Amino acid sequence: MSVSRPPLHRPTDGRSQQPLLKDDHHRRSRSSFGHHDTEARPMLHHTRRPTFRSKSPEHDAAQATKKKYMVASGFLVLSLVSFVVQTETASYIQNDLGWKKPYCMLYMTHGSWSLLWVVQLGILRLQKRGLSWDAFWRRHVSLVRTTAQMVESQEVHLSTRSSHRSPVRYMVRTTAFVTTALTIAGGSWYVAVNMTTASDLTAIYNCSAFFAYAFSIPLLNEKLRFDKVFSVAVATIGVMVVAYGDRPEKKASDGENTSDNSAQNRLLGNIVIGIGSILYGLYEVLYKRFACPPEGTSPGRGTIFANTFGSLIGCFTLSVLWIPIPLLHWLGWETFEWPTGEAAWMLIISVAANATFSGSFLVLISLTSPVLSSVAALLTIFLVALVDWFRTGEPLSMASIIGGVLIMVAFFMLSFSTYRELSEERKKHLENDDVESDSDL
Structure with a gap:
């Protein structure tokens, strides 16, 4: 006797059984997020983790580091020119x-950094013209907020607790002490400029690259590497050659300028600029440690947040650091006077160039390291000498050429060392899927 069996009703779409239906529901929910809710809810702190890789982690790390270096190189050129x-x-x-x-x-130049975010917002808006303003604004605010949370927690993938914590208090506190270190370091240059020689001023202040490396060891857990120590030492020697190896007639002029000052004033000026050099190296490391997103963050996110933090420094300067101006005027140390005529126009150009340099320099530190950025900044010594040559017709001295070559050699050696370190670090993060790409933005 045959037993009637119920007909088999197979799903027409090829799916069967509950587990696959459950998985399909999960896929559809993710698809809905990817296509329908992108503008309304960007969720920038979640990054896509690939289920497979077509290349090895070494290849992926090399490509990611190469992309980061290409972005950093563009900002390096911009910073040098500005x-x-x-x-x-x-x-x-x-x-x-x-x-x-x-x-x-100093107040005007550092205060102009507040415009970095405004200019950046305009550029981003041009790139995202297809989005409505409301959607664009929500995405941008979410990006800045989640990046600030990443900075505070030093997590590429935010935990539930970190994603619900407001980063405002942390960013205000960080902006205050980073800006204070920067202002004292920059102010020391202006204080010491009339107390010591130009050679001492240049040589001592540009030793900040050495102090940046020294502070990077305890604050950034940098390893003491011979190639880095050697590169920084070569760069420092190059600065010394430029500062003290000039032509005899210039040395004589320096001596005439300092003969009016006592040896005590010159010693005090060197101490002041020495403190400024230490603080500038500290400022770079503090910014990298407390105001930059963790390794594994995409170059796009790092660039956007670097300019945003630069604007915070500018806003802090404008709102707080105006206080000494009336005091200096009242004491007669620096009488307040608005620039007029040609001085006003040239000051606008100088302020805009400083804001461009500072924003690019912050991006450079964020994408690479304070040590490499400091040595890269030393290239400006040689570039300024070249511009003076074309502007005044006075040829470069042998000391300037030798010192410039030493600085460039040190920069390329340090670039190679940093590139290798970033590739190794990126490889570790790739193996743990602790990375983010610009496509996630």
Whole structure:
């Protein structure tokens, strides 16, 4: 006797049994998020983790580091060009036009950093013209907020607790002490400029690369590597050659300039600029340690947040550091006076160039390291000398050429060492899927 069996009703789409249906529901929910809710709920702190890789972790790490270095190289070129413009215009304003207001110029230049975020927002808006303003604004605010949470927690993939914690208090506190270190370091240069020689000023202040490496060891857990120590030492020797190996007639002029000052004033000026050099190296490391997202963050996110933090420094400067201006005016140490005519226009150019340099320099530190960024900044010594040569017709001295070559050699050696370190670090994060790509943004 045959037993009637119920007909088999197979799903027409090829699916069967509950587990697959459950998995399909999960896939559809993810698909819905990816296509329907992207603008409304970007969830920038969640990154896609690949289920398979077509290449080895070594290849992926090399490609990611190469991309990061390409972005950093662009900002390096921008920072060098803008620094030369800022240096030449500032020198022209003070020496040729006679508007010597060091603290006021410091306040204006650092305060101009507040415009970095505004300019960046305009560029991002042009890139995302297809989005409505509300959607674009929500995405941008979410990106900045989640990146600030990543900075505070030092997590690429935010935990539930970290994602619900407001980063405002942390960012205000970080902005305050980083800006304080920067302002004291920058102010020391203006204080010491009339107390010591130009050679001492250049040589001591640019030793900040050495102090950046020294502070990176305890604060950033940098390893003491011979190639890095050697590179920094070569760069420092190059600065010393430029500062002290100049032509005899310039040395004589330096001696004439300092003969009016006592040896005590020169010693005090060297101490002041020495403190400034230490603090500038500390400022770079503090920024990297407390205001940069962790390794594994995409270059795009790091760039956007670096300029945002630069704007926070500018806002802190404008809102707090105006206080010494009336005090200096009242004491007669620096009489407040608005620039007029040519001085005003040149000051606008100088301030804009400084903001461009500072924003690019912050991005460079965020994407690479404070040590490499410091040594890269030393390249401006040689570039300024080249510009002076074309501007005044006075050829470069042998000391300037030798010192410039040493600085460039040190920079390329340190670049290779840092590139190798970043690749190794990126490989570790790739193996743990603790990375993020710009496509996630």
